[in-house]
Each structure stands twice: as C-alpha cells, then as structure tokens.
Amino acid sequence: AAGVIQSPRHLIKEKRETATLKCYPIPRHDTVYWYQQGPGQDPQFLISFYEKMQSDKGSIPDRFSAQQFSDYHSELNMSSLELGDSALYFCASTIIGLAGGGELFFGEGSRLTVL
Amino acid sequence: KQEVTQIPAALSVPEGENLVLNCSFTDSAIYNLQWFRQDPGKGLTSLLLIQSSQREQTSGRLNASLDKSSGRSTLYIAASQPGDSATYLCAARDNYGQNFVFGPGTRLSVLP
Numbered sequence: 001a002a003g004v005i006q007s008p009r010h011l012i013k014e015k016r017e018t019a020t021l022k023c024y025p026i027p028r029h030d031t032v033y034w035y036q037q038g039p040g041q042d043p044q045f046l047i048s049f050y051e052k053m054q055s056d057k058g059s060i061p062d063r064f065s066a067q068q069f070s071d072y073h074s075e076l077n078m079s080s081l082e083l084g085d086s087a088l089y090f091c092a093s094t095i096i097g098l099a100g101g102g103e104l105f106f107g108e109g110s111r112l113t114v115l
Numbered sequence: 116k117q118e119v120t121q122i123p124a125a126l127s128v129p130e131g132e133n134l135v136l137n138c139s140f141t142d143s144a145i146y147n148l149q150w151f152r153q154d155p156g157k158g159l160t161s162l163l164l165i166q167s168s169q170r171e172q173t174s175g176r177l178n179a180s181l182d183k184s185s186g187r188s189t190l191y192i193a194a195s196q197p198g199d200s201a202t203y204l205c206a207a208r209d210n211y212g213q214n215f216v217f218g219p220g221t222r223l224s225v226l227p
Binding site for chain 1: 158208
C-alpha cells in the first residue's frame, strides 16, 4: 500500500540558507500536516492543509511557509535557517471527512541539519 | 486547549512481561485517539486508532482502551519482546478542528 512519501530524507544546510521539504500524501487523503520533532521531544505541530487550503497553524516560525498544490503534494519552505531549526520534519496525512475519523499516517521524515 | 500527558516517561522490563502504558488528556471532547510507535530517527507508525464511540481496540498483542469521561487511554502490551523496544506516543484529535495533540511519549526497553 502507498504510504506518505517525504523528500529529501536528509538535508544539510548552512545558517541563513533556505530549505524546501516535500511531502506526497497517501492517495485520496484530504488533509496534510507538518510536524517538527527535536531530539527527545514529541512532534510539534507546524501547519496543516485541508483540500489544499490552510486549515490550522501551530508553532510555525514566520520564516517558514507551506503550501499544498493541486496534486495534493505539499512543500514546507524554510528561510534564514537557524541552528535551532535542526530537527526531524514529518509530514502526515489523513482523511478528515471520513465518517468516524481517519487514521493519521506519517512519512519517514526529513532530517534537517543546520551548520 | 487540549493537553496530553503520558506516564511513565520511560519503562524497562524483562522479556515476556505484560505491561501498560498510560495516556491522559484534559479535554474529553475528542474525536478519536491514536497510538503510535516510533523507533529512533524514524517516522511514527500507527498502532491502533480508537474512535470516541469505542471503548477498546485490539491488534495482535496490543490492546488499547479509551475512557473519555476520565480522560484516559491505556495501551496494553502482552508478552513483551525485545522488538517492542521503542517510544510509544498517543495523540488525541479534538472535536473542534482537525488537529492532533501528541503526548510526550513513553520510552520502552524490553530486555532479553
């Protein structure tokens, strides 16, 4: 079965550079979430999209932006990178409109290291 | 605002033991609750999803229960194995939006 696909899996950037992470949700899933997970921490919600529209916003820095495209894939753009942005970034998808509530599925994550 | 906590933070048991992981949430108006497993540096793997109208779900050696009135869910692992060693997280989806709130996780070590 198709899963949530994230790319790249690993990314190394310098401070003040820009990075873009991509997420391809499970086919027919209508909602995408982005999470940031620092070492030893639980996933922190950044932003979500429902049917290509931003649906909720969490602790996403102003330096970050995201969008969901017509084919439902999503991109997280991070600018002016800081050392503290080093983390695992997860994308997850679900079907919000599913009767009874949909199961949330995660990708393998993109590990960003800022030097 | 929904808050999710998990007890214990870490647990170490010998192989073969049955064990219980606890998840508590402050707002009982949840849509569903999901348990995940995470191996170091890996993504979260869904274990069990319990809808708000359900009391429990079972998958193999795993059984999860939900008591909305007390704001609690438990994950029961039977006959633990070293391969069960991982961090276990619970997440509650609220009734008001589409967001999932995660607990901090329980780090489980099953010793051979």
